[in-house]
Amino acid sequence: xxxxxxxxxxxxxxxxxxxxxxxxxxxxxxxxxxxxxxxxxxxxxxxxxxxxxxxxxxxxxxxxxxxxxxxxxxxxxxxxxxxxxxxxxxxxxxxxxxxxxxxxxxxxxxxxxxxxxxxxxxxxxxxxxxxxxxxxxxxxxxxxxxxxxxxxxxxxxxxxxxxxxxxxxxxxxxxxxxxxxxxxxxxxxxxxxxxxxxxxxxxxxxxxxxxxxxxxxxxxxxxxxxxxxxxxxxxxxxxxxx
Amino acid sequence: xxxxxxxxxxxxxxxxxxxxxxxxxxxxxxxxxxxxxxxxxxxxxxxxxxxxxxxxxxxxxxxxxxxxxxxxxxxxxxxxxxxxxxxxxxxxxxxxxxxxxxxxxxxxxxxxxxxxxxxxxxxxxxxxxxxxxxxxxxxxxxxxxxxxxxxxxxxxxxxxxxxxxxxxxxxxxxxxxxxxxxxxxxxxxxxxxxxxxxxxxxxxxxxxxxxxxxxxxxxxxxxxxxxxxxxxxxxxxxxxxx
DNA sequence: TATTTAAGTTGCACAATACCACTTATATTT
DNA sequence: AAATATAAGTGGTATTGTGCAACTTAAATA
Numbered sequence: 001x002x003x004x005x006x007x008x009x010x011x012x013x014x015x016x017x018x019x020x021x022x023x024x025x026x027x028x029x030x031x032x033x034x035x036x037x038x039x040x041x042x043x044x045x046x047x048x049x050x051x052x053x054x055x056x057x058x059x060x061x062x063x064x065x066x067x068x069x070x071x072x073x074x075x076x077x078x079x080x081x082x083x084x085x086x087x088x089x090x091x092x093x094x095x096x097x098x099x100x101x102x103x104x105x106x107x108x109x110x111x112x113x114x115x116x117x118x119x120x121x122x123x124x125x126x127x128x129x130x131x132x133x134x135x136x137x138x139x140x141x142x143x144x145x146x147x148x149x150x151x152x153x154x155x156x157x158x159x160x161x162x163x164x165x166x167x168x169x170x171x172x173x174x175x176x177x178x179x180x181x182x183x184x185x186x187x188x189x190x191x192x193x194x195x196x197x198x199x200x201x202x203x204x205x206x207x208x209x210x211x212x213x214x215x216x217x218x219x220x221x222x223x224x225x226x227x228x229x230x231x232x233x234x235x236x237x238x239x240x241x242x
Numbered sequence: 243x244x245x246x247x248x249x250x251x252x253x254x255x256x257x258x259x260x261x262x263x264x265x266x267x268x269x270x271x272x273x274x275x276x277x278x279x280x281x282x283x284x285x286x287x288x289x290x291x292x293x294x295x296x297x298x299x300x301x302x303x304x305x306x307x308x309x310x311x312x313x314x315x316x317x318x319x320x321x322x323x324x325x326x327x328x329x330x331x332x333x334x335x336x337x338x339x340x341x342x343x344x345x346x347x348x349x350x351x352x353x354x355x356x357x358x359x360x361x362x363x364x365x366x367x368x369x370x371x372x373x374x375x376x377x378x379x380x381x382x383x384x385x386x387x388x389x390x391x392x393x394x395x396x397x398x399x400x401x402x403x404x405x406x407x408x409x410x411x412x413x414x415x416x417x418x419x420x421x422x423x424x425x426x427x428x429x430x431x432x433x434x435x436x437x438x439x440x441x442x443x444x445x446x447x448x449x450x451x452x453x454x455x456x457x458x459x460x461x462x463x464x465x466x467x468x469x470x471x472x473x474x475x476x477x478x479x480x481x482x483x484x
Numbered sequence: 485t486a487t488t489t490a491a492g493t494t495g496c497a498c499a500a501t502a503c504c505a506c507t508t509a510t511a512t513t514t
Numbered sequence: 515a516a517a518t519a520t521a522a523g524t525g526g527t528a529t530t531g532t533g534c535a536a537c538t539t540a541a542a543t544a
Contacts, residue, residue, distance in 0.1 A: 010258065010298075010340060010341075011258070011298045011299075011300075011301070013301045013302075014256040014257070014258065014259060014301070015256070015259045015299055015301060016252065016253070016256065017256060017257045017259060017333075017344055056252075056253045057253075057257055057333070057342070057344075058253075059253070059255045059256070059257060059335070059341075059342040060255075062335075063334060063335050063336075064333060064334040064335070065331060065332070065333035065334070065344060086330060086331065088328060089307060089328065089331040089344075089346050090307070091259075091299070091306060091307035091346070092305060092306040092307070093301070093304075093305050093306070094305075098252060099252075099301075100299070100301040102259055102299075102307060102331075102344070102346070104331050104333070104344070174491090175491085175492085176490080176491070176492095191532085191533060191534070191535095192491090192492080193492085193493075193494085193532095193533085193534080193535085194531085194532050194533055194534080196492075196493090197531080197532075198531080198532080201531080213541085214490075214491090214541095215489085215490085215541085215542065216488085216489050216490040216491075216540080216541055216542065217489080217490055217491045217492080217539070217540040217541050217542090218491080218540075218541070219490085219491060219492090220491085220492090233531090234477070234478070234530080234531065234532095235476070235477055235500090235530095235531060235532065236476075236532095237532085238532090238533095416522090417522085417523085418521080418522070418523095433501090433502060433503070433504095434522085434523080435502085435503080435504085435523085435524075435525085436500090436501055436502060436503080438523080438524090439500080439501075440500085440501080443500080455510085456510095456521075456522090457510080457511065457520085457521085458509075458510055458511065458519085458520050458521040458522070459508070459509040459510050459511090459520080459521055459522045459523080460509075460510070460522080461521085461522060461523090462522085462523090475500090476499085476500065476501095477499095477500060477501065477530095477531090478501095479501085480501090480502090481502070481503095482501095482502060482503080482529080482530090
């Protein structure tokens with residue numbers, strides 16, 4: 001009996017593979033995260049709980065991990081090309097009661113203005129929830145509280161030395177508006193003069209010529225020179241008392 | 243006929259889930275990466291090619307993604323607790339001919355001295371290969387060339403503002419040795435005086451009292467104060483001519 | 485016209501690094 | 515033994531980007 005070369009051994013038991021999104025925006029002077037309600041069927045884990053939007057990779061539909069994240073973002077928000085960044089992959093035997101699972105966490109920054117929330121097929125409702133510190137005001141399904149904390153850590157770390165917050169605003173925007181976004185995310189005041197010098201030194205914004213009337217002296221409007229990626233500053237922010 | 247609540251729909255077709263490691267060290271004044279040879283059976287993809295060490299998650303064995311990375315690292319090198327960091331997850335329909343797959347890339351830094359290379363069950367040979375720029379001198383299987391580039395990018399970015407290179411040395415080490423590791427990884431000279439002032443300002447190293455004879459003036463030996471995590475410097479390195 | 489307020493600017497202080505010259509310790513050469 | 519070479523290690527000024535505070539400017543309002 002001749003042995004046919006045995007086919008390569010592929011694992012028959014495979015982990016569940018998902019993508020989850022921490023979609024963040026600034027509304028009413030506070031950072032918010034988009035949450036969806038899990039289905040209420042008792043067969044589902046965490047029925048009725050709030051969760052980060054996400055779901056299984058669709059092997060037939062999604063060409064890449066990033067495609068999958070973009071698809072889910074568009075499904076929930078209608079936003080097509082926001083800032084979208086992979087934060088981390090978290091995988092373990094016990095994070096999902098249905099079995100060994102790996103989730104791929106993406107951070108999305110979008111301006112709150114141009115969002116039309118859509119309840120997805122697998123989610124009864126989608127709502128903005130304000131962020132208090134590292135948490136949100138409702139319990140989350142699975143390990144989504146720690147996923148949210150990871151995304152917030154990433155955002156707050158990068159804000160110290162990048163222009164990421166610009167992606168939370170609609171263009172054109174004024175410098176006081178941009179400064180305010182920094183202050184909301186960092187949860188501390190930012191010094192006006194140093195802030196503006198940083199921006200101008202990198203010249204990643206340009207004046208539109210127009211200005212916005214706000215009741216007092218009008219503020220000049222700016223747009224980004226490059227929409228695709230953030231600018232890196234040579235040093236971090238940090239008030240002297242550190 | 244009564245409907246039983248349908249069980250939650252889990253995907254029946256699931257991606258392959260793997261972990262790959264970029265294990266880096268400095269030998270003979272150059273950065274090296276550990277590569278293994280893929281099995282030569284024709285049923286295997288990329289038979290006989292060099293590849294980053296890695297493999298499928300073992301759902302029965304590995305409790306977490308990190309556990310899996312640690313297990314594979316120990317299998318190949320015998321090193322138990324090096325610096326190990328998740329770099330990124332890369333997933334797509336076409337990166338592995340056997341089907342939709344996601345790999346989880348980890349970066350490991352180890353001192354070359356205490357390594358005993360072991361050919362694993364699924365790899366005929368394990369060898370150090372010198373790194374030239376972003377590449378290695380042999381073609382790699384799958385998308386491992388771009389994975390390697392990702393790991394190198396991460397290392398080089400972090401070296402600009404952290405003490406990561408210390409994990410590439412055995413303790414105790416001298417400051418000229420540490421400086422040399424920085425220069426090898428950055429592929430540019432580092433200014434001695436500024437370098438030392440940075441180190442001392444963070445005080446993450448302490449003198450052992452002993453010194454190493456090198457032919458000329460002996461160099462003082464130092465050890466790390468904290469083995470678990472790198473130190474972050476307040477600014478990046480960068481020569482003025484940038 | 486004076487006042488108020490937010491937008492925007494100017495100038496000096498300060499901290500960390502770049503760069504360069506110098507001193508020190510050891511081995512080697514004369 | 516003294517001079518020399520070389521790598522280890524130190525000190526001092528220049529430069530850069532931020533922190534901080536006072537100032538000017540432009541509009542709305544009293």
